[in-house]
Amino acid sequence: xxxxxxxxxxxxxxxxxxxxxxxxxxxxxxxxxxxxxxxxxxxxxxxxxxxxxxxxxxxxxxxxxxxxxxxxxxxxxxxxxxxxxxxxxxxxxxxxxxxxxxxxxxxxxxxxxxxxxxxxxxxxxxxxxxxxxxxxxxxxxxxxxxxxxxxxxxxxx
Amino acid sequence: xxxxxxxxxxxxxxxxxxxxxxxxxxxxxxxxxxxxxxxxxxxxxxxxxxxxxxxxxxxxxxxxxxxxxxxxxxxxxxxxxxxxxxxxxxxxxxxxxxxxxxxxxxxxxxxxxxxxxxxxxxxxxxxxxxxxxxxxxxxxxxxxxxxxxxxxxxxxxxxxxxxxxxxxxxxxxxxxxxxxxxxxxxxxxxxxxxxxxxxxxxxxxxxxxxxxxxxxxxxxxxxxxxxxxxxxxxx
Numbered sequence: 001x002x003x004x005x006x007x008x009x010x011x012x013x014x015x016x017x018x019x020x021x022x023x024x025x026x027x028x029x030x031x032x033x034x035x036x037x038x039x040x041x042x043x044x045x046x047x048x049x050x051x052x053x054x055x056x057x058x059x060x061x062x063x064x065x066x067x068x069x070x071x072x073x074x075x076x077x078x079x080x081x082x083x084x085x086x087x088x089x090x091x092x093x094x095x096x097x098x099x100x101x102x103x104x105x106x107x108x109x110x111x112x113x114x115x116x117x118x119x120x121x122x123x124x125x126x127x128x129x130x131x132x133x134x135x136x137x138x139x140x141x142x143x144x145x146x147x148x149x150x151x152x153x154x155x156x157x
Numbered sequence: 158x159x160x161x162x163x164x165x166x167x168x169x170x171x172x173x174x175x176x177x178x179x180x181x182x183x184x185x186x187x188x189x190x191x192x193x194x195x196x197x198x199x200x201x202x203x204x205x206x207x208x209x210x211x212x213x214x215x216x217x218x219x220x221x222x223x224x225x226x227x228x229x230x231x232x233x234x235x236x237x238x239x240x241x242x243x244x245x246x247x248x249x250x251x252x253x254x255x256x257x258x259x260x261x262x263x264x265x266x267x268x269x270x271x272x273x274x275x276x277x278x279x280x281x282x283x284x285x286x287x288x289x290x291x292x293x294x295x296x297x298x299x300x301x302x303x304x305x306x307x308x309x310x311x312x313x314x315x316x317x318x319x320x321x322x323x324x325x326x327x328x329x330x331x332x333x334x335x336x337x338x339x340x341x342x343x344x345x346x347x348x349x350x351x352x353x354x355x356x357x358x359x360x361x362x363x364x365x366x367x368x369x370x371x372x373x374x375x376x377x378x379x380x381x382x383x384x385x386x387x388x389x390x391x392x
Contacts, residue, residue: 044164074172076178090188092318098274098339104190118184132170136163 009074013144014056016081021049030087031109045116055130063157066136068153073126073133080122087115196266199360208367209263216251221380223247226388230233233388243384246292251376253288259370270359275336277331277366283329284373293380294324302310323376334362 020136059067067073091112094100100108204282223244228237262276264269297320 026224066167070174070180073174076174076181079178079185080181083188084221086185086188094192094195096192096269096271098271115184118180120361122177122181122184125173125180129170129173129177132173134166136167136170 006069007152008072009078010068011069011073013077013081015079016085017049017052017056017134020081020084021046023085024049027088027091027107027109027112030105030107031113034105045120048120049129051127052123057126059089059130059134064134067130067133070133073129076129078124079128083122084115084119087112088120095140097154195270196328197356197359198269199273199356199363201268202267204364205263205367207250209260212254215374215378216254219251219378220275221347222381222385223251226384231388239341240388242296243380246296247377247381247384249292250288252372253283254377259283263367268363270338271361272278273363273366277334277362280331280366280373284370288377289324289327289373293319293377297321297324298392314382317375319362320380323379327369327373330372331362331366338362 024045028045029039032039032042058064090097091100091108092106094108097108097111099110100106226240226244228241228244231240255278257277259279262272262279265272268276286371297317
């Protein structure tokens with residue numbers, strides 16, 4: 001059961017990562033165009049996404065089970081990306097927020113701009129926790145436990 | 158040593174994950190609550206119906222005054238072009254009040270915050286810009302400088318400051334409403350008091366806008382009555 005849940009959230013994590021990144025990119029590009037600013041100035045907003053992507057790739061390449069098999073971490077990732085998606089979609093489609101219609105392009109830039117610091121905090125937080133979970137040594141402990149078990153069986157035989 | 162480092166690393170990793178979990182959970186539910194909060198609706202009351210009825214009655218009275226004026230039968234000393242100008246301006250204003258969009262907002266049983274904002278915007282575009290500023294304010298304010306082509310009588314010069322004062326008041330009447338309603342477009346820490354505030358602002362803005370429509374209509378009727386008295390027996 002735990003394996004199924006973890007597999008589900010692990011898959012969902014990457015799906016939501018792509019969706020939330022795409023939505024953020026879409027809103028930020030439109031926002032910077034609306035303000036007449038250079039889009040390259042918005043790079044700091046995407047740095048946490050890049051950090052997280054690099055860490056995800058490292059997790060996959062080095063087969064770090066302490067991160068990839070951590071259900072709590074995977075659920076948190078899904079929750080963070082889900083929150084970013086909800087806020088982005090509200091900025092685009094919630095017609096009850098007055099500024100959506102006022103700022104042009106039918107996106108409430110004010111609402112999304114207020115959320116950007118929170119988004120950065122959450123994404124950097126995920127990167128930091130990913131980094132620390134890499135060094136938990138869970139894999140080695142499990143290996144050690146396996147060896148001890150095998151030795152015990154041999155002794156009994 | 159390595160094991161100790163691994164354990165501490167695990168503690169810090171889980172603590173960070175927990176903090177991020179808490180923050181995102183809080184923000185996600187804050188969003189759902191904020192969504193629910195800004196989607197409140199205000200019910201229409203009898204006051205709105207009465208005001209709309211008054212506007213329609215005023216419009217009929219203004220139309221009668223305007224239609225009854227025949228410049229060919231006018232025997233006074235005033236400039237005919239000036240009188241015809243007022244007649245056509247009043248006629249244009251009655252058409253602005255009969256706008257279908259305005260009527261639809263008056264007839265809606267429930268209004269959302271965006272509806273109230275649009276209703277206020279319509280007041281600014283149709284009543285303030287199109288009627289009060291373009292048709293009335295422009296005429297009365299420019300009369301003293303263009304006295305040759307319009308009115309020469311000191312009577313209209315006396316009435317101009319009062320008209321301007323009243324028009325100024327109607328123009329600025331709901332300026333605060335727009336900025337108040339725009340405040341619903343960002344986050345804040347929600348509580349029952351904040352929710353009541355959003356609801357009260359929407360409700361009070363709605364009534365402020367409806368009252369402004371009624372007052373603008375009264376102002377137009379006042380000008381029409383003045384016009385009827387001014388042209389004397391010609392109407």
